[in-house]
Amino acid sequence: MVVLEIIDLHVSIGDKEILKGVNLKTNPGEVHAIMGPNGSGKSTLAYTLLAHPKYQVTKGDILLDGESILGLTADQRAKKGLFLAFQYPTEVSGVGFSHFLRTAYNSLSKAMDGDDREVFITVREFQKYLKENIAKVGLREEFLSRYLNEGFSGGEKKRAEVLQMAVLKPKISILDEPDSGLDIDAVQSVAQAISKVSTKDATVIIITHYARILNFLDKLDYVHVFAEGKVLQTGDASLAQKLEAEGYEWALEKTA
Numbered sequence: 001m002v003v004l005e006i007i008d009l010h011v012s013i014g015d016k017e018i019l020k021g022v023n024l025k026t027n028p029g030e031v032h033a034i035m036g037p038n039g040s041g042k043s044t045l046a047y048t049l050l051a052h053p054k055y056q057v058t059k060g061d062i063l064l065d066g067e068s069i070l071g072l073t074a075d076q077r078a079k080k081g082l083f084l085a086f087q088y089p090t091e092v093s094g095v096g097f098s099h100f101l102r103t104a105y106n107s108l109s110k111a112m113d114g115d116d117r118e119v120f121i122t123v124r125e126f127q128k129y130l131k132e133n134i135a136k137v138g139l140r141e142e143f144l145s146r147y148l149n150e151g152f153s154g155g156e157k158k159r160a161e162v163l164q165m166a167v168l169k170p171k172i173s174i175l176d177e178p179d180s181g182l183d184i185d186a187v188q189s190v191a192q193a194i195s196k197v198s199t200k201d202a203t204v205i206i207i208t209h210y211a212r213i214l215n216f217l218d219k220l221d222y223v224h225v226f227a228e229g230k231v232l233q234t235g236d237a238s239l240a241q242k243l244e245a246e247g248y249e250w251a252l253e254k255t256a
């Protein structure tokens with residue numbers, strides 16, 4: 001059960017300020033969508049939450065349960081329950097997908113206490129656990145014996161990210177455009193997979209450009225309009241439909 005608070009967050013890449021005062025708060029069990037135009041800083045926010053070294057926080061704070069995580073590295077943040085599904089997952093040749101998942105799972109198991117994660121002793125037990133989860137995301141078992149993302153199609157890479165989420169059971173998942181590059185059927189099945197693997201006390205933050213994926217979620221509590229490096233407006237699920245119908249200009253004008 002983790003509360004995330006992003007307070008007046010300013011982030012630069014080199015001398016260029018990308019995030020210009022982001023404010024956002026999430027509670028356990030909530031599903032949030034962050035919608036915004038391309039180039040507005042959505043991925044910058046996602047990477048910054050997971051401590052990507054390219055992004056410098058120049059002002060503001062990121063709190064988990066009231067404590068700043070700015071001094072923590074990516075792996076320390078993961079151990080606190082943060083997870084990022086990449087917009088463009090990287091192919092890692094030579095690293096087996098199931099080996100990768102087991103290594104990640106085990107390193108988090110030592111850290112995340114007080115939750116419902118099992119400790120798997122044997123490879124066989126873990127394989128059984130993977131097989132239960134891979135079915136939920138609609139990938140075939142053969143993917144587990146391939147190298148991480150190598151030769152996966154766009155949709156398969158996105159499902160592989162959701163499988164990581166299912167397996168690692170993060171407290172707060174940030175999914176950066178899980179719908180980008182997918183056809184309509186794949187968007188629906190990825191959305192369903194996200195809903196299926198979301199646990200009831202966890203928080204899910206979906207970053208997207210289009211309302212389409214949001215329509216297929218079981219639940220959506222808040223929609224944030226993100227533009228020009230900050231959250232301009234927050235509403236309920238109906239805000240997504242309004243953005244889809246009327247574009248972002250309307251939201252930008254209203255706050256300008």
Ligand code: ADP
Pocket residue numbers: 013016018036037038039040041042043044045054
């Ligand atoms: P979004 O995910 O909303 O499309 P990004 O966070 O990827 O937006 O990018 C926000 C802005 O930061 C864009 O103007 C982009 O060109 C710029 N940007 C991203 N990465 C870099 C970089 N490595 N160097 C300079 N500018 C960058």
Ligand code: MG
Pocket residue numbers: 042043044087176177
């Ligand atoms: Mg992006």
